[in-house]
Amino acid sequence: MNIQKELDRKQLDEKVLGMPWFVQQFIDYKLPDLSPSTLLEYIRDYQTFFNWLRGELLSEADHTSKVTLTELEMLRMENIVSYRLYLTTRREGANSKVTISRKLSSLRSLFHYLSQIAEDENFYPLLKRNIMAKVEVKRIHKPKDTAAKLKGKILEDEELLEFIGYILEGYGIDVADNKQALYSYELNKERDACIASLILNSGLRVSEIINLNLEDLDFNNKLLYIFRKGNNDETYKTPVYFREQAKDDLALYLSLRQPRYHPPKKEKALFLTIPNGQHEGKRMTKRAVQAMIIKYASRFGKPFLTVHKLRHSFATDYYLQNDIYKTKEQLGHASTETTEVYAHLTDKTMSEAIERRSDSF
Structure with a gap:
């Protein structure tokens, strides 16, 4: 493993402990396919989202690690629209269209895993309702625009x-x-x-x-x-x-x-x-x-x-x-x-x- 990967993996192992158990499970699932650097970005994106949920009282958790699957299932489309607006307009750390697209894609990946791949002890999906399946994430990185x-x-x-x-x-x-x-x-x-x-x-x-x-x-x-x-x-x-x-x-x-x-x-x-x-x-x-x-x-x-x-x-x-x-x-x-x-x-x-x-x- 190269030097940067070792540093990123160490940081990932530390930060994932502050996430809900189902996010930890998702990161373990993705670890063989994605670099620690990419997964660190996922963790940061989830931290932003869970903090927003708690701030909007859409979660009763007193810490990020205590956000529940039920709270994710109860989200409505209007909540996701509000979150997108928050990412667009918040003053600290202004987000570009590319960044917003990436943050929403991170959420889609997590919600897809929880609703389509992960199972509980009775073989049912961990997430019964996937609100992020309704969210269209438009491709921002067009070669001509980048050029x-x-x-x-x-x-x-x-x-x-x-x-x-x-x-x-x-x-x-x-x-x-x-x-x-x-x-x-x-x-x-x-x-x-x-x-x-x-x-x-x-x-x-x-x-x-x-x-x-x-x-x-x-x-x-x-x-x-x-x-x-x-x-x-x-x-x-x-x-x-x-x-x-x-x-x-x-x-x-x-x-x-x-x-x-x-x-x-x-x-x-x-x-x-x-x-x-x-x-x-x-x-x-x-x-x-x-x-x-x-x-x-x-x-x-x-x-x-x-x-x-x-x-x-x-x-x-x-x-x-x-x-x-x-x-x-x-x-x-x-x-x-x-x-x-x-x-x-x-x-x-x-x-x-x-x-x-x-x-x-």
Whole structure:
């Protein structure tokens, strides 16, 4: 099991204890098929819903764990409409349409399990009446819409190389007057450029980057072995190629990893950081990588750029030279439907390339 999965599983095991017994049973049922991260989102969605039920006096429970099946059976359609309205209008933690759709889908999954799959001691369904079966959850994630939101917010063409070059040199010029920022930058610029280069030349997710160990790198064959999202075989690492462009950045970082970060012998992580006040390197966190990319992107003039948009940048560039099936495989998508985003993105990219080409004649 990879590092992030272990952390998510530990947190899931803790949070599920605060849920009603039937939710705990549902999570156990889903555990072989869904990642701990996904199930954690389910738990958070149920916490929101049960808190709302109690606040609206639709449940007499004095704690989330005491919400009953009978209370769920007594819900009416007007209650679900009110809950949807609550999610739409509540001030704290505003919900987008995508988030609301996901929260309702989580509830549908739970109610479906309780009414169609789970049984009591007499072989009757645990939930006799399923109000969520009447709720239509519209598909929000349309590839064309997602592509429209990404346009102008990812790196294209020469910008991929320019961004890596900026991390290696340009940022240092911009913060030359800030001694503290410059010190941190000089210590980590090769590592940071290597991480950005690897994502822009392989399309790895941030969780896949932080989980990389030294042994997962096959430098000569340009391969990385990673635990892919959605793969429930905890022992299998998927081989993923990285492009030739990343080799120099990797080689430079690897030459500095030991002398600069002083990792203990037991530390196998590829990418290291030295926490404040410490002297030995340890594995970088997801949050640290995300903050690092945002820092450089803001100075680079791409304030909307994130780690995940670096992945989108690679995918768009890769799709221009490959078909949708190769792109799906490289990115580790479960379906080509997800990969269709890049077909819509490259429509613009290719048309602009043609315009530039015609202008040069």
